[in-house]
Amino acid sequence: MTTAAGHQALIAPDKYRANAARTIGIAAIFAASLATAGWKTSATLSTRAGYDSNVFLQDSAPAPSYSGAVRPRVGSFVGDLAASVAVEGAVSPQLNLAASYAPEAMWFHTQSGEDNVTHRLSLLFSGRGDATTWSLQSAATRIDGASQGPIFGCEGGATAIGGIPLRDRRDAFIERSTFKLTRTRGAWFLRPVATAYFHDFLTKQSSRPGYENYIDRSEYTGGIDLGRNVSAQDRLYLGYRYGRQDQLKLLGVDSPYDWNLQRFLAGFEGVPVAWLKLNLLAGPELRRAARPLPTGCDDDRTVWWLDASASVTAGPRDTIALNARRYAQPSFASFGSYEDITYEGLWRHDFGRGLVANAGYKAYGGKWMATAVRSDWILTPSLALSYALNRRLSLDANWSADRASSRVPAKPGREYVRQLSFLSARYVL
Secondary structure (H helix, E strand, C coil): CCCCCCCCCCCCHHHHHHHHHHHHHHHHHHHHHHHHCCCEEEEEEEEEEEEEECCCCCCCCCCCCCCCCCCCCEEEEEEEEEEEEEEEEEHHHHHHHHEEEEEEEEEEEEHHCCCEEEEEEEEEEECCCCEEEEEEEEEEEEEEEEEEECCCCCCCCCCCCCCCHHHHCCEEEEEEEEEEEEEEECCEEEEEEEEEEEEEECCCCCCCCCCCCCCCCEEEEEEEEEEECCCCEEEEEEEEEEEEEEEEEECCCCCCCCCEEEEEEEEEEEEEEEEEEEEEEEEEEEEEECCCCCCCCCCEEEEEEEEEEEHHHHHHHHEEEEEEEEEEEEECCCCCCCEEEEEEEEEECCCCCCEEEEEEEEEEEEEEEECCCCCCEEEEEEEEEEEEECCCCCEEHHHHHEEHHHHHHCCHHHHHEEEEEEEEEEEEE
């Protein structure tokens, strides 16, 4: 169910500039006041300018019957202004707090309807006792953008994986929280875990042909890990999670794609060899529909859940970061569920004297369950060059190229090519 009310479809760029200046000013005052109170503070200011070669992620022209559909291969220069402020300190001998606030404003010079301001707030409470440590982390994001979704008019409907860059420029509120408590006894540890995720799409819903509606969704899980420290740096553990995923309403109709889930996990955290830091958590997830699904869908499914990362020291100046994620969740643009799949690698080379280069490659896929006929992949190579002029000021150049393809043939509306190029500057206050 959407909670949007009274938003304008297009917001004038002047409003975004005013909002950006106001929020950046508040962040600076907040940091200064806490610094005088003895807290550890940090703040940054950054700006970037660049070009987006395909703002609406479309390579094919829409059919004439789709009024107001987004146009193909629309490019625009893009401006961005961002700030961040972070604070950290002890509230009491047993309680620490780390908090950050980061506003960001983005302008599309020829497509003002895509302008937006994003506010990100993060809170981390933590503490420790004799044999116990705990943490509660919460991250909230508020996107102030257009309140209307895009209209897609090509065969295949919405662009690859629903067009996440377009989605994330529109009104929304997202909240994620994680609680962990670790109790140790000798080499063994017990770790209760709970997570919460809620995505409230504040855009309006419509029955217009080709209009992309966004459907609110949520996930709540709780469970426990049991593990053992096998060395000073390495630990093995087994985990279990029980949870619930919900997809809410589309045009007043409640979605049937709500799931109860059980997740059985095996994990490793540590440094198995000097040149490798590894975090691995994986296992099967048993999913059961909360109520009978439409004909053609399985009410009981088993999927693989994966969250893995590795950092490889390839030489005195070279590191390689590898990441892999795979999980199932409710769709955000139609009734249904899909597997969200990411494989990513990044090579970093330090030339010395403040000059660093990065080269990356990302494969991002979406695999939908029946009855949806959709399987999309976006392949993205990227390059970046960063130069630190001094300890406060750094300059960056970034380039990336998306190539989206559909594994289902004859769906041109899902496929596109997009390049992003940016120059940016960052100043540490």
